[in-house]
Amino acid sequence: MLNRAAPRDPAALPRLALSLLAVALLWPGLSLSELDLGVLLHGDSAATMGHFVAAFWPPEHGREFLELLGRATLETLAIATAGMSLALLVALPAALLASRALSLSAVHRGGRPAWWGALLRWPVRGLLIVLRSVPEIVWALLFVRAVGLGPSAGVLAIAITYAGMLGKVYAEIFESVDPRPARALLGSGSPRLAAFLYGILPNAAAEMLSYTVYRWECAIRASVVMGFVGAGGLGQQIDLSMRMFAGGEVASMLLTFLLLVLLADQLSRLLRERWT
Amino acid sequence: MTLDLSGVGLTHANGQVALRDIDLKIAPGERVAIIGPSGAGKTSLLRLLATALQPAGGRLEVLGADPWRLSAAARQKLRARIGLIHQTPPLPPRQRVVTTVLAGRLGQWSLGKGLLNLLHPLDSAGAAAALARLDLTEKLFEHCDQLSGGQLQRVGIARVLYQAPELILADEPVSAMDPVLAGHTLGVLNEEAARRGIALLASLHAVDLALAHFPRILGVREGRLVFDRPAQALTQAELDALYANEQLQSRPASPPATTPHVLHIPRC
Numbered sequence: 001m002l003n004r005a006a007p008r009d010p011a012a013l014p015r016l017a018l019s020l021l022a023v024a025l026l027w028p029g030l031s032l033s034e035l036d037l038g039v040l041l042h043g044d045s046a047a048t049m050g051h052f053v054a055a056f057w058p059p060e061h062g063r064e065f066l067e068l069l070g071r072a073t074l075e076t077l078a079i080a081t082a083g084m085s086l087a088l089l090v091a092l093p094a095a096l097l098a099s100r101a102l103s104l105s106a107v108h109r110g111g112r113p114a115w116w117g118a119l120l121r122w123p124v125r126g127l128l129i130v131l132r133s134v135p136e137i138v139w140a141l142l143f144v145r146a147v148g149l150g151p152s153a154g155v156l157a158i159a160i161t162y163a164g165m166l167g168k169v170y171a172e173i174f175e176s177v178d179p180r181p182a183r184a185l186l187g188s189g190s191p192r193l194a195a196f197l198y199g200i201l202p203n204a205a206a207e208m209l210s211y212t213v214y215r216w217e218c219a220i221r222a223s224v225v226m227g228f229v230g231a232g233g234l235g236q237q238i239d240l241s242m243r244m245f246a247g248g249e250v251a252s253m254l255l256t257f258l259l260l261v262l263l264a265d266q267l268s269r270l271l272r273e274r275w276t
Numbered sequence: 277m278t279l280d281l282s283g284v285g286l287t288h289a290n291g292q293v294a295l296r297d298i299d300l301k302i303a304p305g306e307r308v309a310i311i312g313p314s315g316a317g318k319t320s321l322l323r324l325l326a327t328a329l330q331p332a333g334g335r336l337e338v339l340g341a342d343p344w345r346l347s348a349a350a351r352q353k354l355r356a357r358i359g360l361i362h363q364t365p366p367l368p369p370r371q372r373v374v375t376t377v378l379a380g381r382l383g384q385w386s387l388g389k390g391l392l393n394l395l396h397p398l399d400s401a402g403a404a405a406a407l408a409r410l411d412l413t414e415k416l417f418e419h420c421d422q423l424s425g426g427q428l429q430r431v432g433i434a435r436v437l438y439q440a441p442e443l444i445l446a447d448e449p450v451s452a453m454d455p456v457l458a459g460h461t462l463g464v465l466n467e468e469a470a471r472r473g474i475a476l477l478a479s480l481h482a483v484d485l486a487l488a489h490f491p492r493i494l495g496v497r498e499g500r501l502v503f504d505r506p507a508q509a510l511t512q513a514e515l516d517a518l519y520a521n522e523q524l525q526s527r528p529a530s531p532p533a534t535t536p537h538v539l540h541i542p543r544c
Contacts, residue, residue, distance in 0.1 A: 104348055108330045109289065180366030187328045188439065189356025189383025194390040198379045202368035 055247025083158025095170035132164025154231035284334035356383025359441030365432025369421035380439035
């Protein structure tokens with residue numbers, strides 16, 4: 001109040017309007033999803049949850065259980081890693097095909113590919129959309145029926161969905177980095193794949209690496225969720241423990257998740273430091 | 277004929293006419309400088325000759341072939357025989373100088389060799405030799421982002437020297453260098469062209485450098501070829517007319533000042 005003549009912030013009104021708009025849009029969302037926080041405080045449900053959470057302490061650490069946990073963790077890691085490797089096999093070629101960054105016709109057209117080039121890229125984009133539009137849990141349910149209970153259903157489900165996601169994001173990363181080095185190489189007669197390796201990859205590698213490790217982390221979580229439908233790993237163990245109301249076991253497994261995500265985070269940091 | 281153009285015009289994607297009615301013949305072994313005010317179309321002309329832009333009309337022949345009648349694969353083969361030096365060499369910052377220089381021959385190497393070279397430089401001696409001519413040997417294993425603008429320009433030139441093309445096109449190849457280094461570098465390019473009997477075409481904004489190093493001078497203004505003369509036959513009046521600018525104050529009578537032109541070159 002010291003400075004009464006302070007100039008009015010011209011951005012104040014738009015900001016207020018935007019906030020009101022956000023609330024107006026969020027409210028129907030909340031009511032449509034039937035979110036009711038009151039249920040949490042209701043006597044019965046609170047007591048049930050309280051019992052369940054109280055059983056979390058102490059986390060189960062018996063020798064036999066730890067062995068089981070170790071096996072399940074390894075299985076989860078194996079599902080996530082194998083799924084990611086298979087996904088990469090599909091995603092990398094698909095990203096190269098879908099990306100405009102390697103268009104030969106764009107070299108002499110100021111960066112805009114010819115219409116037939118754009119047309120040829122669409123089927124690949126379509127394939128990537130199909131692969132990622134079906135959630136991995138649905139693929140997992142499908143594969144559990146097809147190949148039976150066990151980790152291979154999880155691996156296939158992750159491979160398919162993540163191929164779609166990685167392919168799309170890689171293609172976009174290739175297009176977002178500086179296109180001039182690759183264009184200069186294409187303009188001096190280099191093959192497209194070589195132009196990619198020498199012109200685009202050096203600029204894109206760090207971002208690709210960080211996204212891939214993050215997706216690997218997501219694959220670990222996804223493989224856990226898929227364990228609930230019988231696709232092996234930690235998820236299957238959690239499902240069993242929860243059904244038996246063994247809170248201590250659940251707590252140990254949640255701690256294991258925490259460690260796994262921490263591991264992925266550190267790995268990502270290490271790789272980025274080394275490569276960028 | 278290394279280059280044979282008649283009536284060539286160029287229109288940019290936005291409809292702007294960059295070049296019109298260019299008639300030009302350049303024989304193997306000729307060394308030619310392109311001068312002209314900024315925005316005259318020097319870069320467009322060089323990019324057109326490098327087959328990086330497609331002419332809107334006229335007849336264009338580069339190294340004995342019309343690049344736009346060739347298949348895409350044959351055009352890539354033709355491009356491998358043309359060396360284009362960029363004013364700001366587009367080089368990935370994290371790439372090592374040795375890899376960058378060796379990438380000059382990607383058009384001639386098989387894909388497998390290119391891949392292998394990425395894992396381990398296959399011809400670091402060749403890259404070192406190209407860099408040595410430009411006094412840059414000690415930067416062989418450094419990353420591109422550790423170099424200054426002038427050093428980057430020299431790395432770009434070393435890449436084209438290593439490419440060993442049959443035609444060298446240079447777009448302001450020495451714009452970020454001090455006068456002594458600029459003179460030396462143009463000397464290296466001229467010597468390379470003379471030794472291998474190939475044509476060299478360079479655009480320069482410093483008229484004195486053009487006159488000192490090139491026997492034949494092309495003047496470009498507003499997308500047209502204004503003159504095409506031996507350097508000795510060029511008169512002061514022609515130079516004044518080339519650079520005349522109605523908007524700015526009249527230029528001094530001497531050729532454009534020789535103060536080192538400081539150009540901002542973003543690190544690659």
